Structures are given as C-alpha cells and as structure tokens.
Amino acid sequence: MEYKISNRLRLTAIVLMIVGVLGVSYSFVTSGKTFEQVETMLANESHHGGGHGEEAGHDKEADHDTHASEESHAETAGHDNAESHGAHAEVDEHTKHVNHVMHAMHKRPWAAIYVAAFFFFMIALGVLAFYAVQYAAQAGWSPLLLRVMEGITAYMLPGALIVLGIAIASGLIGHYGLFVWMDPDVVAHDKLIQGKSGWLDITWFGVRGLIFIAGWWLYRHFSRKFSIAQDNADDNKNFKKTFRISAAFLVFFLYTESMMSWDWIMSVDPHWFSTLFGWYVLAGMMVCGITVIAMITIYLKSKGLLPKVNDSHIHDLAKFMFGFSIFWTYLWFSQFMLIWYSNIPEEVTYFIARFNDYQLPFLGMVAMNFVFPLLILMNSDYKRIPWFVIMAGIVILVGHYVDIFNMIMPATVGDQWAIGIPEISSILLFAGLFIFIVFTALTKAPLEPKRNPFIKESEHFHY
Amino acid sequence: MEASKVIHAIYTDDDVLMAAVKKVKSAHHHIEEIYTPFPVHGLDKAMGLEPTRIAIASFIYGCIGLTVAIVMMNFIMIEDWPQNIGGKPSFSYIENMPAFVPIMFELTVFFAAHLMVITFYLRSRMWPFKNAENPDPRTTDDHFLMEIAVHDNEQELSNLLKETGAVEINLIDKAH
Numbered sequence: 001m002e003y004k005i006s007n008r009l010r011l012t013a014i015v016l017m018i019v020g021v022l023g024v025s026y027s028f029v030t031s032g033k034t035f036e037q038v039e040t041m042l043a044n045e046s047h048h049g050g051g052h053g054e055e056a057g058h059d060k061e062a063d064h065d066t067h068a069s070e071e072s073h074a075e076t077a078g079h080d081n082a083e084s085h086g087a088h089a090e091v092d093e094h095t096k097h098v099n100h101v102m103h104a105m106h107k108r109p110w111a112a113i114y115v116a117a118f119f120f121f122m123i124a125l126g127v128l129a130f131y132a133v134q135y136a137a138q139a140g141w142s143p144l145l146l147r148v149m150e151g152i153t154a155y156m157l158p159g160a161l162i163v164l165g166i167a168i169a170s171g172l173i174g175h176y177g178l179f180v181w182m183d184p185d186v187v188a189h190d191k192l193i194q195g196k197s198g199w200l201d202i203t204w205f206g207v208r209g210l211i212f213i214a215g216w217w218l219y220r221h222f223s224r225k226f227s228i229a230q231d232n233a234d235d236n237k238n239f240k241k242t243f244r245i246s247a248a249f250l251v252f253f254l255y256t257e258s259m260m261s262w263d264w265i266m267s268v269d270p271h272w273f274s275t276l277f278g279w280y281v282l283a284g285m286m287v288c289g290i291t292v293i294a295m296i297t298i299y300l301k302s303k304g305l306l307p308k309v310n311d312s313h314i315h316d317l318a319k320f321m322f323g324f325s326i327f328w329t330y331l332w333f334s335q336f337m338l339i340w341y342s343n344i345p346e347e348v349t350y351f352i353a354r355f356n357d358y359q360l361p362f363l364g365m366v367a368m369n370f371v372f373p374l375l376i377l378m379n380s381d382y383k384r385i386p387w388f389v390i391m392a393g394i395v396i397l398v399g400h401y402v403d404i405f406n407m408i409m410p411a412t413v414g415d416q417w418a419i420g421i422p423e424i425s426s427i428l429l430f431a432g433l434f435i436f437i438v439f440t441a442l443t444k445a446p447l448e449p450k451r452n453p454f455i456k457e458s459e460h461f462h463y
Numbered sequence: 464m465e466a467s468k469v470i471h472a473i474y475t476d477d478d479v480l481m482a483a484v485k486k487v488k489s490a491h492h493h494i495e496e497i498y499t500p501f502p503v504h505g506l507d508k509a510m511g512l513e514p515t516r517i518a519i520a521s522f523i524y525g526c527i528g529l530t531v532a533i534v535m536m537n538f539i540m541i542e543d544w545p546q547n548i549g550g551k552p553s554f555s556y557i558e559n560m561p562a563f564v565p566i567m568f569e570l571t572v573f574f575a576a577h578l579m580v581i582t583f584y585l586r587s588r589m590w591p592f593k594n595a596e597n598p599d600p601r602t603t604d605d606h607f608l609m610e611i612a613v614h615d616n617e618q619e620l621s622n623l624l625k626e627t628g629a630v631e632i633n634l635i636d637k638a639h
Contacts, residue, residue, distance in 0.1 A: 337561045343550070378522070 003305055003447050005439045016432025023425020027109040038102040104416035110170045110177035111412040116426035117166055118264065119404050120434045121159030126289025127152040128220055129253055135246035140457035141316055144309050147447050148297050150224050154441030155434050157217045164209040167264060171202055178412055181270040193270050200267055208263060212256040219249040231450045239453055257282055268411040272350045280331040287324035288400045290317060291393040298386045305447055311384040312463040318383035322373055325396060329370040354406055357415040361402045368399030467637050468613040469495060470620055471598060472629040473606050477503045480607040483627035484509045490623055495610040498602040521579040528574025532567040
C-alpha cells in the first residue's frame with residue numbers, strides 16, 4: 001500500500017520544528033548571563049530561600065561528582081569551610097559559587113538540546129538493530145512491519161550526525177559545555193583525565209564518531225536497497241544478501257554501540273566509568289525503538305494503510321516492549337546495586353549526585369520504565385488493545401527521555417536543572433524533525449514488502 | 464441425568480479430529496472428553512472450553528512471594544537485630560532495600576512458579592500413584608479419541624461420527 005504523508009502531519013512536524021527552533025534560540029540567547037546578573041539572581045533567591053549558607057551547604061553534597069570536572073572555575077565542595085575562614089575567604093567562596101551557577105546556566109541549553117537529540121537518534125538506532133535482528137533471526141512474524149522499521153531508521157543518519165555535531169560544537173564554540181575533557185585548561189589540572197587523553201581527544205572523538213555512523217549508515221543503505229530490490233526480483237538473492245549483512249552488522253553494532261555510549265554519554269563524567277554502561281544504553285535504545293515501531297504501526301493501521309497487520313503483530317510488539325522494559329530495569333538495577341553495595345567513593349559519586357539533586361526524575365523513571373509497563377503490559381489481552389499499547393508507549397518514551405536526562409544533566413548543569421523552555425523546545429524541535437524525516441521516508445516505498453520469503457507467514461501470523 | 468453410556472470415536476489425524484469436533488458441536492452434542500497424544504492447536508477453542516485462569520493465579524502467588532520476602536527481611540534485618548554489617552544502613556527497610564532486591568525477586572519467582580505448578584497438578588488431578596484414566600492406550604501414541612455421552616440417540620450419533628471420518632466407533636457402557 002502506497003503511503004502519502006498527510007498535509008496535517010507535515011504541517012504539525014513543521015510547526016513543531018519552528019516552535020522548537022524559536023525556543024532553542026531563545027534559551028541560548030538568555031543563557032548567556034553575566035556574573036553580576038547571576039549574583040543578583042542568587043541574592044534574590046536567598047532572600048526568600050533562607051540565606052546563602054544553606055544554599056552552599058546544599059551545593060556541597062551535590063557537587064561531589066561534578067567538582068572535579070569544574071576545577072577550572074568552581075570548587076563548591078569547599079563551602080562548608082566558609083564559616084571558619086575570614087571575611088576574605090568568604091568573598092572568594094562567594095565568587096566561586098556565583099561562577100559555578102553561571103557556568104551551569106551557560107551549559108543548560110547545550111545539555112538540553114543534546115539530551116533531546118540523543119533521545120530521538122537512539123530510537124532510530126534501536127530500530128536499526130531490531131531490524132537487523134529480524135533478518136538475522138529470519139523472523140516469520142515481522143516482515144509486514146519491515147517497511148515501518150525502514151522508515152524509522154531513515155532518521156538514524158541525520159540524527160547521529162546532529163548528536164555528533166552538537167557534541168563537537170559544544171567543545172569548539174560552546175566553551176566545553178558538555179564534555180569537560182575537551183577543555184585543555186581542565187585537562188592540564190586533572191591527572192585522571194590526562195591518563196585517559198589517549199581516548200578522550202576531540203579529533204579522535206570526531207573520527208571515531210564518523211566511523212560508527214558510517215558503518216551504521218552503510219548497513220541501513222544496503223539493507224534498504226536490497227529490501228526494495230527484493231520487491232521486483234524473481235529469486236531470493238536480495239534477501240540472502242540482507243541476511244548476511246545483517247549478521248555482520250550486528251557484530252559491528254555491538255562493538256560500536258558500546259563505544260558510542262562511552263563517547264557520547266559516559267564521557268560527560270570523565271572521572272566515572274561503568275562496564276555495563278553500553279548494554280544499559282542499548283536496552284533503553286531497543287525499548288524506545290520497539291515502542292516507536294508499535295506506535296507508528298498502530299497509527300498507519302488506523303489509517304487503513306496496513307490492512308494485513310493484525311492484533312497478533314501488535315501483541316508481539318507489546319511483548320517486546322514489556323520484555324525489553326524489564327531487561328532495561330535489570331541492567332539499570334545491576335549497575336546501581338553493584339555501585340551502591342560496594343560504595344567505592346570514586347564510583348558512587350555518580351549516584352550520589354543523582355540521588356541528591358535528581359531524586360524525582362531518578363526514581364520516577366524507574367516507575368515509568370519498569371513498574372508501569374510491568375503492570376500494564378503483563379496481561380495478554382491488554383497487549384492487543386491499540387490504545388493501551390499507545391498509552392504504555394507514551395509513558396515508556398517519556399521515561400526513557402528522563403533516563404537520558406539523568407545521564408547527561410547531573411554532569412553538566414548539576415543542581416541547576418529544570419524542565420523548562422530549553423528542554424521542552426529541544427524535544428519539540430527533534431520530535432518535529434523525526435516525524436518529518438520518518439514519515440517522508442515512509443512515502444518512498446510501498447508499505448508492504450512484496451516477495452519477502454516470509455511475507456505469507458507474516459500475513460497469517462496468529463498468536 | 465448422568466449418562467451411563469458413551470460413544471468412543473477414534474480418529475487417526477488431528478485435522479480430521481478438528482473438523483469432527485466442529486461438526487459435532489454444530490449438531491449440538493455435548494463432547495465429554497477428547498484424548499490426544501499431543502497438544503492439538505486450537506482444539507480448546509473448537510470445543511468451546513473456558514480459557515485457563517492459571518496465569519492470574521500465578522500473578523497472585525508472585526505477589527504473595529514478594530510480600531513474604533519483604534516481611535521476612537524487614538523483621539530479620541531491620542526490626543529483630545539491626546546489626547551493622549559492613550556499614551550497610553539497617554535503620555529502615557527502604558535504606559537497605561537494594562541489598563534485598565535479589566531475594567525479593569527470587570522469592571517472587573519461586574512462589575509464582577511452584578504454587579502455579581502445584582495448582583496445575585491439583586486442578587488436573589495429577590499425583591503419583593494415581594490410576595491412569597486412559598480409555599484406550601493407543602491415544603498416547605497415534606490415535607485421537609472423542610467421548611460423547613449417549614442419551615438414547617445412539618444410531619443418530621454413530622451415523623454422524625462415521626461421516627466425520629472416525630475409523631472406529633465403540634459404544635461403552637460405563638455403568639458397573
């Protein structure tokens with residue numbers, strides 16, 4: 001069935017992008033506060049807040065994690081000593097504190113746009129991996145959904161380039177807003193980062209990113225090409241080729257996905273590392289990807305464009321959403337519990353910063369990503385009801401946005417976080433772009449693959 | 464009235480059996496039981512059997528297991544003897560909860576799985592030394608047997624069953 005993007009959807013996407021661009025520009029323009037402005041603002045706050053001392057004490061706990069990365073400009077951990085020093089030291093502490101808050105404010109729009117860009121990119125990459133799994137496993141239920149997946153993976157290339165672009169731009173023009181290891185001043189005073197500079201180097205970071213993206217794009221390009229060629233072929237040569245490149249891609253993907261997660265996410269906290277981080281990011285990626293496949297499938301089916309997709313297909317997708325939600329929780333908890341249990345100071349700062357300053361998002365995301373899907377998607381009958389799957393999907397997507405938010409924000413803006421214009425407009429911008437690219441890609445090929453060797457099985461799929 | 468006589472219709476193919484079940488159902492005869500050597504997909508639907516509720520039972524058992532784990536560890540580790548073991552915070556359950564999660568998980572699964580299996584055995588009346596209820600040993604190998612109660616309509620029934628492709632039709636008197 002040929003799909004044509006409706007004018008209303010295209011207009012929605014464009015409006016989202018325009019509103020997003022306006023909001024993002026506004027947040028960049030207003031984030032450039034001077035020292036005096038921040039000082040006045042903090043003074044006003046402490047008038048209703050109950051004094052500077054309390055705020056400083058609060059900062060002290062929060063910034064164990066970030067203080068090392070803020071060495072060049074702020075050392076808020078020293079605040080608790082402020083009282084025992086003379087007046088001079090207090091003035092010095094005050095300057096440092098104001099500087100610290102000012103830098104966090106400068107970083108906020110960068111972090112907000114980076115979180116949103118990564119979130120939408122990871123949906124597309126997760127779908128690409130899921131797509132490769134369908135071919136490599138020769139799944140019989142999914143061929144009817146392959147074109148939907150191909151549509152979503154169209155966002156992978158622009159999305160990945162945007163994420164890498166923002167990461168590098170934040171270093172080159174953004175005063176190292178996201179990655180402190182890009183700042184030569186910080187590295188000069190930081191033995192730990194110096195030890196990692198063989199890997200954490202901005203040129204090598206960019207080259208590595210481009211290699212990852214090129215590999216993923218090559219797979220996406222050729223699998224799409226073979227998939228369309230298979231429609232008019234008279235043998236299964238194209239399918240076999242896709243099978244082979246899918247298997248090869250999955251090997252490449254597992255290595256590069258891990259490295260990508262170290263580079264693009266874990267290195268915002270360059271003093272911290274975790275060995276299962278790559279899988280943890282992968283699990284979030286997969287669950288978001290499958291959720292979006294389910295949502296777009298339900299949308300297209302509601303328009304009558306996927307008449308052969310039945311509720312068993314939806315049921316299978318919902319099972320994957322359920323299963324990967326639990327898999328994500330398993331990895332999240334394994335990472336958290338191992339670090340909490342051993343309580344090694346150099347590792348545990350990561351979670352202390354999140355627990356002190358991000359308690360609601362940190363615990364709220366566990367409810368949204370685990371408890372909610374667990375209870376909602378456990379019942380077999382509910383998994384067949386489209387609006388139920390959509391509702392669960394929305395909660396899962398919001399939950400995983402918060403997950404990425406919790407990964408990036410504590411290391412960049414610290415306790416100065418909020419969900420405001422920078423965050424929401426960044427989401428709108430990339431949501432619009434995502435919708436525009438994905439639904440435009442869906443118009444480029446018939447929504448039902450013809451001559452896929454498993455298409456008959458998929459049409460009669462019944463669970 | 465409990466039927467004392469039943470007809471055993473024997474089939475050799477599950478597809479033929481499925482067609483026969485549909486035919487017998489549409490003629491409004493009550494099928495007492497069907498014996499098959501392996502699960503026949505869709506047979507329960509064709510017979511109009513109620514869906515199983517064992518998953519619901521299992522969910523409840525899982526909740527019980529979770530409760531047992533929480534109550535047990537809260538009593539032992541927090542209330543009864545809140546010792547300092549390696550600096551773990553034993554002041555309240557929630558503070559030390561991550562350490563309890565593996566046990567909470569395992570007990571949930573343990574209760575859900577084992578009690579569900581036991582429920583299955585009880586509801587299916589299966590236990591060691593139970594007398595087998597198999598009417599014909601061939602049904603454990605390659606034959607399918609449909610048991611229908613007879614209410615003075617023996618001739619009509621056996622004609623119907625013959626039409627459906629039964630290879631053997633036996634009238635069995637269950638009264639002793």
